[in-house]
Amino acid sequence: MPLMLDRTLSCSPVALKCRPARLSNLLNKNEVLDLYIDGEQEVTGLNDKHNQKFSIRSTAPYLGQGRPPRPNYTAPSSPKLRKEENLSNIDIDNAWHSHAHEETNDTCKVASMSHGGGQDARHFKVSSEMVSQFGESRAQTTTTVEDIYEELQDVRPPSPFLYSTSADPISSATSGYFAADLSCHEEFNGVHDFSLEQDTDENLLRRAKEVETCFMLPPVENSRLNALRHKRLDSTEMLQLIQGLIEDRKKLASELSSQIKARLTERFATKEEYKRSKLELETRSRRLEKETIDIQSALERELDRRSNEWSVKFQSEEQRLRERVRELAEQNVSFQREITSLESYKVDATSRIKSLELQNKHLDNELQKVKDDRDNLHNSLVEWHGSLAQAIEERDKLREFLNDKEESNKALHKVIARLQRASNEQEKTITGLRQGFSTELEKRAVGNSDITYNMQMELNRLTGVEQNLRREIQSCTLEMVSLRQENVGILNRLQRSEDGVNFSTIRIDQELHARVDSLQMQALSLLDDAGQLCAKLLELIKSNSSKNCSDVDSLAVIEHTLKYQSIKGGIENVKQRLRTIKSLLMEKQNKEEPRQNAGDCLQGQEKLSRDDIEIKLREEAMVSRVLKEKLLSNELDNEQLQSDLAASLRIQDVLQNEIQRVQDELRCLTHKSKHLEVQVLKKDGTINQIEQDYQESAKELTALRCMLKTVSDERDVSWQESKQLRRTVSDLQDEVASLKQRIRALNEDIMLKESEILLREGEISILRDSIDKPFDIICSPRSMKQFGME
Known part of the structure; x- marks a missing residue:
């Protein structure tokens, strides 16, 4: 039963982690240790030997746990997270350290109980019962490897102090080796230095060899065990227990070496993977550099093309603006010419006004002379006034009649010309349609006959x-x-x-x-x-x-x-x-x-x-x-x-x-041709009607010409009569002169107003042109914005 217990303890990869919980039943039974006070010196001697053997191998804290170290992530984390992680790790390490101190006391007690064989059989029986109870308690609190790995996913691996204080030399040695391995792994992931990796690999190989040599049972211990067997012939079960522990220790050493070798193979594989990934990264970086160079060249070409296009657009716009400026300058010149012409007209008008004033003065002198004659001619004027009014009325009627006739003649001439043009066009269209329809009918007849x-x-x-x-x-x-x-x-x-x-x-x-x-x-x-x-x-x-x-x-x-x-x-x-x-x-x-x-x-x-x-x-x-x-x-x-x-x-x-x-x-074609013939006949009738109207209008024109001759003769007669009556009209010149002065004043005012209006209209048109199309298009902000948008 004790051998099976120790084998389960040594073979299970999670036994050392669960040891404090499994020894909780033994802590409450301290009275059993009083039975082994006599053999305490022997236990201390054995502990000293074990400390001498395994003092070197107390740096790998969790190798005997049967689990690999937790891998470090290569991605850098934020400083805040690292500080919080360090604080949490320090707290966890302190807790594990205090818990490990308690565990060392408990395991020392168990070691004293297991190595201090009693002098009589009763003490040994009690010890064997306690060991069996210890095995039962451990069997009751066994945990699986999956539970340990689940815990490792959430919790960081404990500090080396937890396992270095354990009383079990195998667990302390393995934990020391794993602590060293973890430190080497972290250095490898943090720095990626090839020389450091080689050193860690050599250290691992050296430590694996040391573990294999150290866990081999030395001859001194074999001699002591033989002496103990000769001295204590009654404690055979204790010797069997020790032999089982030695065998389990050898198994643990072999497992440890196999794990270290597996780790070495894994490290070699990771090295190869790192080399391969490095080569791949270099190739990708080169490809990305080539792509960036190509993209940069393409962008440069595109920029050159667009700059050329914009320069061409700018030059065209500049040329257009120059042409616009030239046009505006030409308009300005034309406006200045018009202004000069208007000024010359103004000068002419002033000279005319002066001449008219001189004439007016001369007329005033003549008027003074004529006033005397007016009294004499007043009587005759009254007599001729009625006849003059009648002649004027007749003359106005004749003028109106002549104007009406001239307008009617002009309208008739226009109508005749338009009708002639329309008739010529219709004749042309009719002849063209006749020819087209005749040719089309002939072609269709020929085609239909062929078909x-x-x-x-x-x-x-x-x-x-x-x-x-x-x-x-x-x-x-x-x-x-x-x-x-x-x-x-x-x-x-x-x-x-x-x-x-x-x-x-x-x-x-x-x-x-x-x-x-x-x-x-x-x-x-x-x-x-x-x-x-x-x-x-x-x-x-x-x-x-x-x-x-x-x-x-x-x-x-x-x-x-x-x-x-x-x-x-x-x-x-x-x-x-x-x-x-x-x-x-x-x-x-x-x-x-x-x-x-x-x-x-x-x-x-x-x-x-x-x-x-x-x-x-x-x-x-x-x-x-x-x-x-x-x-x-x-x-x-x-x-x-x-x-x-x-x-x-x-x-x-x-x-x-x-x-x-x-x-x-x-x-259908024959029916259409007949319809077209009917339309042609109708157009011929309209043309004949237009010709008849033209002939009638020509006759009316001849009659009007005869009337114009008679009217012109009457006009000559009336002109002579009007010459005779001019002298009789001189009395009306006073009133006419006053009215003319007023009219002249009004005309001058009107001319001034018109000139002002023209000047205002010119300024308004210039302002409108300047508002619609500004002159300084390059320097104005609005034009620059439009140019930028284009």
């Missing part, structure tokens, strides 16, 4: 084809009937004359050979010629349809191609059947030749035997098969001819429909 002629020719050809097909059908039916009769006659002859079998078969073979040869020589050549002609005709029809481009021609081409394909397939079937018939005849002839030779040798034997009967039956079957095939071929030919006939009938119907449609189109 009808072609359709009639096609109908005649189709009727001839239909008659030929019907004749061929009749001849095929007659031939089929004759072949049936010949077949019946041949069968009757064969049944009647049994002696003439050979003769009849020979004759039938000869006839079949002759027929097959004639068909191959004549029919196949004729069929090939017909196929070639059909192909040529199809090509001609396709070329004509491509020129005409009508639906009927396309349908006809499709039907002709289908017919040609069907005829081609029939020709191929006929060729294949002829080949099969010839092959059958050749096989029959080859089979009959040896039989004829055998018949010549056996002339004395029986003429007819079962073989001859079988041959006869085979011949009859072959003949019937050939005839049946011929009948089938004739029936297929009849069906093909019927389908061709139906297709020709459909084509005939289509052609008749097309002819009907063409006739309808001709009727």
Whole structure:
């Protein structure tokens, strides 16, 4: 029982971690240690030996746990997290350290209990019971490897102080080795130095060798165990327990070395992976550098292109603005010229005003002279005033009448010119329409005549084809009937004359050979010629349809191609059947030749035997098969001819429909031509009416010219009378002069106002132009914004 307990303790990889919980039952039973006070010196001696042996190997804290160290992540973390992690790790290490101190006391007690063998059997029994209770408690609190790894995922590996204080030398040594390994692993992940990795690998190998050498049982301990065995012959179970511990220690050493070797292999694999990843990273970095160089060059090219485009746009815009400035300068020059011209007009107007003033003064002097005469002429003026008013009224009426007549004459001239132009244009359009319609009607008549002629020719050809097909059908039916009769006659002859079998078969073979040869020589050549002609005709029809481009021609081409394909397939079937018939005849002839030779040798034997009967039956079957095939071929030919006939009938119907449609189109065209003739007649009538109006207006013009002559004579008379009456009108000049002065003042005011208005309008137009299209487009912020947006 103690051996099994110790083996479970040594073999389980999680025993050392769970030791404080499993020894909790022994801590409450301190009274048992009083039984081993006598053997305490021996226990202390054994502990000193163990401390001497395993003092070197107390730096790997958790190697005996049977679990690998927790890997460090290569990704750098934030400083804050590292500080918090360090603080938490310090707290956990302190807790584990305090807990480990308690564990060392407990394990020392157990060691004293296990190594201090009593002097009597009662003490040993009590110790064995305690050990068994200890094993039961450990068995009750066993934990699995999965639980330990789950805990390792959440908790950081404990500090080396927890395991270095353990009383078990194996666990302390293994924990020391794992602590050293963890430190080496962290250095490897943190620095990635190749020389440091080699040092750690050499240290691991050296430590594995040291573990293997240290866990070998030295001869001194073997001699002491032998002496203990001779001294204590009664404590055999204790010796067995010690031997089991030694064996378990060896197993643990071997497991430790295997784990270290596994770790070394893993480290070598990680080195290779690191090298491979480094090479891959270098290749990727080179590829990325090449891609960045390519992208940079492409961007530079794009920038050069865009800069060139923008420079071209800027130059074009600058040229446009310069042209605009030039135009504005030209407008400004033109405006200045207009201003100078207006100033010159103003100077002229002032000079005229001065001359008029001088004239006015002269008239004033004459007016003073005329005032005296006015009194004398006042009486005569009153008399002539009535006659003058009447003459003025008549003159105004005549002027109004003349103005009306002139305006009416001008309007009539314009109307006549417009009507002449319209009549000329209409005559041109009428002549053009007449010529176009005549040519179109002639073309359509010619085209329709050609189409009808072609359709009639096609109908005649189709009727001839239909008659030929019907004749061929009749001849095929007659031939089929004759072949049936010949077949019946041949069968009757064969049944009647049994002696003439050979003769009849020979004759039938000869006839079949002759027929097959004639068909191959004549029919196949004729069929090939017909196929070639059909192909040529199809090509001609396709070329004509491509020129005409009508639906009927396309349908006809499709039907002709289908017919040609069907005829081609029939020709191929006929060729294949002829080949099969010839092959059958050749096989029959080859089979009959040896039989004829055998018949010549056996002339004395029986003429007819079962073989001859079988041959006869085979011949009859072959003949019937050939005839049946011929009948089938004739029936297929009849069906093909019927389908061709139906297709020709459909084509005939289509052609008749097309002819009907063409006739309808001709009727519509004739109706349109008649309608156009009626419109032409109406236009001729309107032209005649316009000519009559023109003649009437010409007559009215001649009459008006005569009236103008009379009016001009009367005007001359009235002019003379007005000269005589001028002197009588001088009394009215005073009133007229005053009115003229007022009118002049008003005209001057109006001219000033107009000049001011013109100046204002010019300024407004300049301001509008400057608002719509600013002059300094390069320096203005709004233009710069627009240029930037473009």
